[in-house]
Amino acid sequence: MAKKNSRPNRSTPIVNIPAQRTEFNPDYTHVKKDLKRIGILAATFFVGLIVLSFFIN
DSSP states (O other): OOOOOOOOOOTTTOOOOOOOOOOOOOHHHHHHHHHHHHHHHHHHHHHHHHHHHHHHO
């Protein structure tokens, strides 16, 4: 069985690359618009169903 080399290869230099700090700042304006539209449509249909329930009887 071959012996594992625990030391790093000396021919390649070890370079420390600084981590770039990017701030996570998502833009949810389109999601807010969609949720608002869905809420308005749901309320409209709900009110429409209540109005139609008076004409059924």
